[in-house]
Amino acid sequence: MPAATLTAFEPRKTPVQARAEVTVEAICEATIQVLLSHGADQLTTTRVAERAGVSVGTLYQYYPNKQSLLYAVMEEHLDRVATAVEAACEESCHKPLAEMIRHVVEEFVDVKMDRADISVALYQVAADVGGLGKTGWPADAEGRRGDASNRAGYGVATRQTCHRHDACSDVGRNALHAGGASGSNNGS
Secondary structure, three states: OOHHHHHHHOOOOOOOOHHHHHHHHHHHHHHHHHHHHHOHHHOOHHHHHHHHOOOHHHHHHHOOOHHHHHHHHHHHHHHHHHHHHHHHHHHHOOOOHHHHHHHHHHHHHHHHHHOHHHHHHHHOOHHHHOOEOOOOOEHHHOOOOOOHHHHOOHHHHOOOOOOOOHHHHHHHHHHHHHHHHOOOOOOO
């Protein structure tokens, strides 16, 4: 992605004070709620700000545009999923392979189901922020053929899992692919 495009996705500022953090959390939660209630086509910064109970000016203090807001919400979700999977890899290291895979897949499913509404909402806009396209393929591969491991869990599976143990990384990635394969078209 060109540098100018990446800059468009970056937030303007990071909240420092506790009340600013609460405001940003409210904006992100409102984004999910608007996506679920109105759909991606009807998502506007005005509607999100109204739902969050803040002014549009406040929203724009943190996010210069709708794309940066969506990117931040997607990034937070994927970071939460990756953190859970990384922890599962760390906990499972040096255990039998079947146990490692079971634990990693269970953690992946648990974290996705903890707030399944977020996955459902973000799937609507994943193609707009570099995730899965409408067909369940990576947005940069729409219309091309590829194996399921290239499509399943794309946004999460491309991240490194356990940074300390090569075996954990391989198992984690494979488990993510397996865990995402069955749900790649339903908001993973």
